[in-house]
Amino acid sequence: MYGLVDCNNFYASCERVFNPSLNGVPIVVLSNNDGCVIARSNEAKLLGIPMGEPAFKMKELIDSNQVVVFSSNYTLYGDMSNRVMKTLSTFVPSMEIYSIDEAFLHLNGFEHLDLDVFGRKIVRITTKNTGIPVSMGIASTKTLAKMASKYAKKYKGYQGVCVIDTEEKRIKALQKFDINDVWGVGRSYAKLMNDHGIHTAYDLTQRTKSWVRKNMTVVGERMWNELQGIACIEMDSTFAVKKQICTSRSFGTKLTEFHDIFEAVSNHAASCATKLRCQKSCAAGMLVFIMTNPFAEYDPQYVNSKHLFLSVPTNNTPEIIQYAKSLLQDIYKPGYAYKKAGVIITEIIPNSPLQADLFDTIDRGKQDKLLKVIDGLNGGLGSNMVRIASQGYSKKWKLKNEKQSKRYTTKLSEIIEVKADDLDV
DNA sequence: TCTGGGGTCCTAGGACCC
DNA sequence: TCTGGGGTCCTAGGACCC
Numbered sequence: 001m002y003g004l005v006d007c008n009n010f011y012a013s014c015e016r017v018f019n020p021s022l023n024g025v026p027i028v029v030l031s032n033n034d035g036c037v038i039a040r041s042n043e044a045k046l047l048g049i050p051m052g053e054p055a056f057k058m059k060e061l062i063d064s065n066q067v068v069v070f071s072s073n074y075t076l077y078g079d080m081s082n083r084v085m086k087t088l089s090t091f092v093p094s095m096e097i098y099s100i101d102e103a104f105l106h107l108n109g110f111e112h113l114d115l116d117v118f119g120r121k122i123v124r125i126t127t128k129n130t131g132i133p134v135s136m137g138i139a140s141t142k143t144l145a146k147m148a149s150k151y152a153k154k155y156k157g158y159q160g161v162c163v164i165d166t167e168e169k170r171i172k173a174l175q176k177f178d179i180n181d182v183w184g185v186g187r188s189y190a191k192l193m194n195d196h197g198i199h200t201a202y203d204l205t206q207r208t209k210s211w212v213r214k215n216m217t218v219v220g221e222r223m224w225n226e227l228q229g230i231a232c233i234e235m236d237s238t239f240a241v242k243k244q245i246c247t248s249r250s251f252g253t254k255l256t257e258f259h260d261i262f263e264a265v266s267n268h269a270a271s272c273a274t275k276l277r278c279q280k281s282c283a284a285g286m287l288v289f290i291m292t293n294p295f296a297e298y299d300p301q302y303v304n305s306k307h308l309f310l311s312v313p314t315n316n317t318p319e320i321i322q323y324a325k326s327l328l329q330d331i332y333k334p335g336y337a338y339k340k341a342g343v344i345i346t347e348i349i350p351n352s353p354l355q356a357d358l359f360d361t362i363d364r365g366k367q368d369k370l371l372k373v374i375d376g377l378n379g380g381l382g383s384n385m386v387r388i389a390s391q392g393y394s395k396k397w398k399l400k401n402e403k404q405s406k407r408y409t410t411k412l413s414e415i416i417e418v419k420a421d422d423l424d425v
Numbered sequence: 426t427c428t429g430g431g432g433t434c435c436t437a438g439g440a441c442c443c
Numbered sequence: 444t445c446t447g448g449g450g451t452c453c454t455a456g457g458a459c460c461c
Contacts, residue, residue, distance in 0.1 A: 031447035038447075054446040072447090099443045186441050217453065219440075246449055295446055342448090400445090433460075442451075 001138055001165070002235070003105035003119065004145040005088055005126070008133040008153060010101035011039035014080045015070050017131035018408045026067040030055050033250045033399040034071055071401035079409040083130045091122050096237050104142060106235050119161035139164040142233045143226035146183040147173060147201065170229055174202035184223045189216065201227055241279050241348070247271040248342020251397045254293065255338050261290065262328055264397035266390040268343040269324035273317040274383075276345060277375060282313035282354060283320060285347030288327040293339035304331040312357045313349055316367050317374075318388055325390070341397075 011029040026043035081100045094106040119136045137148025152162035212224045222232040247268040289305035306327045
């Protein structure tokens with residue numbers, strides 16, 4: 001059996017933990033740059049504020065209902081996530097952290113327990129220990145567990161836990177479940193389902209396996225099996241090394257000058273390099289992209305990217321910034337109002353053993369020592385305390401986050417970052 | 426006129442997730 | 444005025460191998 005534990009309205013709940021006066025008050029959390037609504041408290045959902053909606057379109061609704069608005073605070077959410085996961089890990093020998101606010105628990109070996117009771121204990125203690133309300137779905141496959149967790153959230157009577165452990169319950173759950181809410185059904189499959197008169201999860205299970213295979217490939221076939229109670233999606237508790245690493249941001253304002261955009265790209269490249277070192281990897285290929293604002297219909301549009309294979313794979317910050325600079329130089333064209341830039345590491349390999357270059361001019365041993373010291377300093381004092389000059393301090397590219405809450409869980413670095421700004425002067 | 430069989434690897438594009 | 448960011452997996456088709 002699989003259990004899926006899912007935090008309720010996670011980002012909104014994180015904000016509430018440190019500001020209990022917000023209980024019962026509608027809250028929304030905005031994406032980077034204060035762009036779109038990415039989390040809503042139940043009260044905000046009831047007001048009809050949709051997920052993913054641009055904030056400016058919701059302004060009237062937000063103002064007239066005194067909705068409290070937050071810019072996203074990922075440092076805080078990441079930290080709260082760690083607390084939740086740590087608590088969950090005390091209940092089972094094996095779990096898989098599926099996203100910032102969800103984890104699958106492996107329940108094999110717990111058959112002797114009343115899973116309903118066990119689930120409620122997990123929900124109760126996790127909420128008590130962290131302040132974050134959670135729900136749990138339990139079933140014989142991951143897809144059914146996801147479904148169960150939605151029921152647990154939707155109906156108060158479940159007390160936070162829904163268990164699908166009999167054929168009767170499975171069929172009933174499938175029949176009442178909108179096909180659009182099934183794990184793995186996105187926009188395009190939703191249309192396909194609609195076109196074929198499939199409205200519930202049950203309807204899909206009534207199609208033949210070959211129909212599903214033909215119209216939805218092997219992905220759909222797995223989904224079909226999972227809904228029937230045949231597990232196809234295994235637990236994966238191993239730490240997964242990323243196959244692709246990307247850092248990109250929209251700018252707070254439009255930028256036209258090369259050096260302003262390069263400052264942003266430098267920071268994105270540095271962040272990619274740090275992420276590479278964190279997972280003990282090197283970049284063997286990378287890509288830089290820039291784009292104008294696609295929503296500004298009447299502005300001239302320009303989107304471009306360029307890819308590069310590295311002769312010696314590296315995770316060295318200055319080196320990666322240099323490559324990024326030359327790529328940016330190749331694609332930058334003056335005269336456009338740029339809105340977004342990003343760096344993507346496309347080919348990732350382990351940092352050891354590494355194929356060296358006979359004619360390499362860089363003393364990599366020495367560089368590695370330097371980077372270790374920099375990572376150590378930044379880890380203790382706050383990220384980017386020590387930085388490459390081209391990363392700059394102009395902050396012209398910095399995004400809007402006018403309504404960010406405090407860094408309640410990571411105060412030390414906050415204090416030191418203030419000092420860093422003083423030093424900058 | 427007639428032109429094999431069995432593979433691997435890579436990429437772009439499309440689908441999905443949170 | 445204002446529209447996020449970071450990932451994974453699958454498939455078809457092309458290039459190549461023997």
